[in-house]
Amino acid sequence: DGGITQSPKYLFRKEGQNVTLSCEQNLNHDAMYWYRQDPGQGLRLIYYSQIVNDFQKGDIAEGYSVSREKKESFPLTVTSAQKNPTAFYLCASTLGTSGYTFGSGTRLTVV
Amino acid sequence: GEDVEQSLFLSVREGDSSVINCTYTDSSSTYLYWYKQEPGAGLQLLTYIFSNMDMKQDQRLTVLLNKKDKHLSLRIADTQTGDSAIYFCAEKSGGYNKLIFGAGTRLAVHP
DSSP states (O other), rough: OEEEEEEEEEEEOTTOOOOEEEEESSSSSEEEEEEOOOOTTTTEEEEEEEEETTEEOOOOOOOOOOOOOOOTTOOOETHHHHHSEEEEEEEESSSSOOOOEEEEOOEEEEO | OEEEEEEEEEEEEEESSSSEOOOOOOOTTOOOEEEEEOOSEEEEEEEEEEETSSSETTTEEEEEETTTEEEEEEEEEEEEGGGEEEEEEEEETTTEEEEEEEOOEEEEEEE
């Protein structure tokens, strides 16, 4: 079955450490997105990519980086520059008007 | 600018109807969406409506769109305990399949 896979489900980061969250889709979708969700808040867009080898900053890109070397993959790196990284991270993809398909999320905690 | 607003909490009795409301600001939005999020999970697309429609019904779900007032609602008939979740309204904005999400409405269903 087609879908989006995010891994790991839970991730712990030490202070000053970079971590990478994986997002893979086999839906043949061109566009992919990363959102951050904090308790009691909506989704905030971090980065998005409309096509391979191209991506744009969203509303809260500082402290994050992405790459889009393959259509299927859109990994997100949370760098040490992100001072408050503890959150639930959601990856999504879309073909267009049908809306987004979401992964099951990665919960990142700073220890 | 772009903004989507929802009330944060709704409590209903099992078997009653639930109505979740949403307002948006971008009059050029072409599609509007409703998503459901259960605890610790990603977002699941429930339904969507094209901006030239007033109403869409899908089993227990009814979406009403008042384009003049930029108001969207989701009615869930015969609400069940399994409907307890956070419901997000989203509008498609701009030319890059970008979705703008509201903060989400937490629906609590009690006996």
